[in-house]
Amino acid sequence: MTDWRAVFVGFVVATVLGIIGLVVPGIGQIAAGLAGGFVAGYMAGGGLGSGFWHGLLAGALGGIIGGLLVGVAVGIAGLAIGPIGGAVTGVAGVGIFALAVAISLVMALESxxxxxVGAAVSS
Known part of the structure; x- marks a missing residue:
């Protein structure tokens, strides 16, 4: 059974560290995803499979939210340019979607x- 509290806390940890990683060099997005997955796995416990599942969900949630934010930012920028910008960003939407999916997969796998590891430490 999924411990949604562990998933949510792992997601929040990854998000906060990801924001800090944008401001403070050296932490980076990879470290944020690893920390969020570790926290989710540690809180969920229950063995390696459970840790994998909870870390995967925390990372995927972060990747989906991040991908949506990138898409919204590009869409707003396109609309600010005018009708031509809206058309260009509409065409670029397919590439943005592919990038968002790739980001989600990478964040989910590393988490x-x-x-x-978090589940192994908690046991």
Whole structure:
């Protein structure tokens, strides 16, 4: 059974560290995803499979939210340019969607690995 509290806390940790990682060099987005997955796996406990699952969900949630934010930012920028910009960003939407999916997959996989480590430490 999924412990949504662990997933949410892992997502929040990854998000906060990701924001700090944008401002403070050296932390980076990869470290944020690893920390969020570790926290989700540690809180959920219950073995390596559980840690994998909870870390995966925390990372995927972060990736989906991040991808949506990138899409909204590009859409707003396109609308600010005018009708031509709106058309260009509409065409670029397919590429943005592919980028968002790739970001989600990378964040989910790295968080899943960290979730395994977190579950192993909690046991």
């Amino acid at each position: 899943a690995v960290a979730g395994i």
